[in-house]
Amino acid sequence: MIPPLPDHALHELGRTEGGADTLRLLVRDQDTRRLLLLRAVLDAAEAAPTTVCPPRLLDRLRQDWALLETAERADRAAVRTVLLHPLAGPWAQRCLRGLAGAGSRAELHADLDHLSALAAAAAIRAGTAFTARLAAHGGLLSLPTLGALRTASGPVDIAFFDSDLTMRAVAAGPSLAAHAQPDGTISSADPRWLPVSALPALPGGVGPVPLDDVDPYRTDGDGLRRHGLSAATHIDDHERKAWAESWSGVGPLLRIGGAHRLTEAAVLLRCLVPLGPPPGSGPVGEGAAHCSGTRREAFGAVLSSRPATPAYFVSTLVHELQHTKLAALGSLTPLHHEDATPRHFAPWRSDSRPFDGLLQGAYSHLALADYWQRFALAARRVTHRDLAWAEHARCREQVGAVLPVLAGSAALTREGRLLVNEMITLYHRLDDCPPPTGHLARAQAYVATTRVIWQQRNGSRTQ
Structure with a gap:
């Protein structure tokens, strides 16, 4: 992808450090891999037999890709925010496995439907007008990085023009009206809209850190439990405030660990995925009080139950971001x-x-x-x-x-x-x-x- 890391960068990483320039080399390589992975999904769909990817579905994928290209011409950075979102990685890997014959056709077609949601989210962030019919699955229509509409599974008509967004389930129910804000968020008074929360940006960070509890690809089936992790969870207002309170002490405590700790969090952390209490925890449990993890295919994401204190929040980030760094380094060399x-x-x-x-x-x-x-x-x-x-x-x-x-x-x-x-x-x-x-x-x-x-x-x- 990019030339091998210079020795001085390897020395930095070996000390579990890494300056901003070194870390950005890892980020650039991972971002390039993600874009190639996304293109590989379209290429694999084009090459798949019609029994795997029917012409109707392939035509829809081509339309989604065309919308992505139009949106990127309008605002490249906005589109990359969606395509490089950590949780788009697991989705793309699932699609490639399905197109290669793994899993059921129904699961594959549901996964491929998600490209429409990615394209819609990218267009909204780029301010590109469009109309489309998307598919809700599992009671949610997810717009990655933005939020999700709580609705019955099935087709949903969506339209975006001049910052105004409307969504209506085809089967029944009133339309949902929402508005795109300049900061890239979607606001709506309708309780069916579940926005992606965000924690304030770290010093030196590029922006707020999403606390993503609605993306359908944030976990992978029952695999978390095999690693001592709980399932992903939706958080209510009380939990959201508790996360924010704990997060408020993270920046100063990262500095205690050295400037490199703040730098690695600012450069590498792209989203947090809240997990429920660890398996076995609680009043009668005997398990650990906290669990966390990373996924190689979700570069920049940290999955975590809510840490009890800011100090443990920081130690979770320090721990998990080392896995992020080392996995990225291992991909590079x-x-x-x-x-x-x-x-x-x-x-x-x-x-x-x-x-x-x-x-x-x-x-x-x-x-x-x-x-x-x-x-x-x-x-x-x-x-x-x-x-x-x-x-x-x-x-x-x-x-x-x-x-x-x-x-x-x-x-x-x-x-x-x-x-x-x-x-x-x-x-x-x-x-x-x-x-x-x-x-x-x-x-x-x-x-x-x-x-x-x-x-x-x-x-x-x-x-």
Whole structure:
């Protein structure tokens, strides 16, 4: 896509940092891949047999593409806001899988219908007049990045002219009237309209951060639960205010972690997807109080249940954005040639991990160890300082338990070796300000115990 990253950028990323210029190289590569992926959907539909993509549906896809082109000529940046929205990535991947024969025809046709919604949203943002008939699925007609109309499934007529938007379900019901605002949002007094909420922009960010709880492609079936994550959820006004209150403290706390933490959030974070409480949590649950994750195909999105405090909100961003960075780096240049066999001990998981998963986890926990150390050193309240030292000590010991495996791999590429060496340098630099003895001892005992439990479960086939 773009030339390989220069070594100075790899050194930055190896320290879990990355200046704005380095991060924008990753962003540019990911954006280029997204646009090629979207074109691949149209090309695959053109090449598909009529039993997979009937002529009527193909004609509609061509019309949608033409609307995208018209809108892009009017306002390229507005259209890219929609096409580069993180959740358009999972949709495009689903379409390609369906066009290749995976899944049912009904699911594929519903997925392909979504291109009409993407084109409509892009045209609205670009101020391009149009009329179209879209399809609502699952009781919602989604306009990506803007919101969704709550309506019965089926065709919906939509018209946009001079900032005025009308939507009417063909089957029955009154029209919904809405208005496009200069800031790219859609306002309507009709309770059937569910707007995409947004959190204020971070310092240095390009704009508000969407809190997207209506996009139909924000999760992928039941896959989240296999990774300890809850399902995506719609949030009410009370929850929206709670998210905003927690978010209000994020900027200052990111600065405590260093200027690079604020920079990576400002450059990489494109939307948040709210998840429900973690599986097993609640008054009678025994699970974790928080869960979060990323999806490789949804570059820039962080999926998360609502963090309890701004400090944990920041640690969630630090953790998940390292996965975003490393996945983007791995797409740009191979870091290793290890296979995908899950055989390695990782003290943050009960199951065995493949080498790439081990590298991802070590990278994100190393960044957390660095963040919590800086937080502890800046904390004024004893309770905050103790919490931060405990988190730092645990993360640092977890990373230390797996670094020898990463460093000992003969399958690292030159770029991967450089990255891991920088990780080791940062790990040892953390020794300059060690945690209190008690926190260190508890962290060491925790990691030792998780290793024993893992060995009992998995035998001696690795490490």
